[in-house]
Amino acid sequence: MIGIVGAGAFGTALAVALGQAEREVTLWARDAAHVDRMARTRRNADRLPGVALPETVTVTAEIKDLSGCAAVLLSVPMQTLAGFLADHRGALDGLPLVACCKGIDLGTGRGATAIIAETCPNAIPAILTGPSFAADIARGLPTALTLACADTAVGARLQPLLSTPALRLYRSEDVRGAEMGGALKNVIAIASGVVIGAGLGDSARAALMTRGFAEMVRFAQANGAETETLSGLSGLGDLVLTCTSELSRNFRFGRALGRGEGFDPAITVEGAATARAVAKRTETLDFEMPITTMVAALIDGQCSIEQAAQALLARPLKEE
Structure with missing residues (x-):
């Protein structure tokens, strides 16, 4: 049973x-x-x-x-x-x-x-x-x-x-990798929803998903996960689904945020708490999590959509 x-x-x-x-x-x-x-x-x-x-x-x-x-x-x-x-x-x-x-x-x-x-x-x-x-x-x-x-x-x-x-x-x-992929993709899904809700376009969403995946991999590795796991169903696969489908609660929440609209508080949005939890840990990391940090700031009303976009676009140019 x-x-x-x-x-x-x-x-x-x-x-x-x-x-x-x-x-x-x-x-x-x-x-x-x-x-x-x-x-x-x-x-x-x-x-x-x-x-x-x-x-x-x-x-x-x-x-x-x-x-x-x-x-x-x-x-x-x-x-x-x-x-x-x-x-x-x-x-x-x-x-x-x-x-x-x-x-x-x-x-x-x-x-x-x-x-x-x-x-x-x-x-x-x-x-x-x-x-x-x-x-x-x-x-x-x-x-x-x-x-x-x-x-x-x-x-x-x-x-x-x-x-x-x-x-x-x-x-x-790799329990840790499966957990990290499933958790972190929700944060990137919120950010993808913000991009679409704010009218920034599909090209911007694709770029954000790609750089967001890089953040997921960095954080997961720092927490003992195997890189290969993040490239599988529990990481990349789930990321693609939740960043591109309106059935995703995290994506819909982000889209409402990007549009400046309210969202039903009775709907569970796991990515919101995860963004806050990861943002808490950024001070102890030897690398940055710019997308995750911005999502946490947006959720808590600490910055506007325009400020978040400008901050991300103003980051130093570097090799991929």
């Missing part, structure tokens, strides 16, 4: 995809009324409209129902992961715990697997990340993701368990 924590769009999509592949899935949500509604209607109409839950998916509000699972996928926002694990470590510690969130914790500066390891020391941390939208996964459209786990044997066991005919997982042992 596979457990999934979080009945948002992505958690529900994973439950649908795995359930359609005839896996037994237990989907946990904290709101008992929401659980009851999903159990009765076999729908998650608010988060993933038009998609039915397979009969192999059981919905529950009882965390103890996950204790016997072969693996538990943690589809909760990055900034709430530590608190959730602290509250429920008794039921989850000792299990393979697969983070499905992308970001860096603003309070500690840590990635998801480090938080899992600290909070649930007997668990086996892993991360599932890469270019994907919940609607595509739920509809059975071809999707490829990275499954990173430092424990080779556990990763090899999880790969076929979590793969389906349409959901193809590539295995990696």
Whole structure:
């Protein structure tokens, strides 16, 4: 049995995809009324409209129902992961715990697997990340993701368990690289949205994506990641998707920022907290993160779009 924590769009999509592949899935949500509604209607109409839950998916509000699972996928926002694990470590510690969130914790500066390891020391941390939208996964459209786990044997066991005919997982042992790629691409997606929202054009977006990828690689390497991982699905692949699609929440947030418009605060934008977390660390780095720093400044209202663009364009000319 596979457990999934979080009945948002992505958690529900994973439950649908795995359930359609005839896996037994237990989907946990904290709101008992929401659980009851999903159990009765076999729908998650608010988060993933038009998609039915397979009969192999059981919905529950009882965390103890996950204790016997072969693996538990943690589809909760990055900034709430530590608190959730602290509250429920008794039921989850000792299990393979697969983070499905992308970001860096603003309070500690840590990635998801480090938080899992600290909070649930007997668990086996892993991360599932890469270019994907919940609607595509739920509809059975071809999707490829990275499954990173430092424990080779556990990763090899999880790969076929979590793969389906349409959901193809590539295995990696570079957990740090997979985490960094998934986290940092959200920051660059916000910047890409700002570029388009401010009317700076597709050529500017392409340049920003390229230089943003260079920032991602520098930061990931400084945090112990392998360069090759950033060139894969969890880095470059996810960067391309989120910087060019209006389905990306981070891109839409950036576009609203570029247009000077408001954005629904109920929508999770992981890149905003990640930009702030990385910006905090720039003072201790021996290299610069100009795009990430500017994104953090824009989000916090410390500079205007015009000032940010001028600052980036005024940087010294150098070799690529």
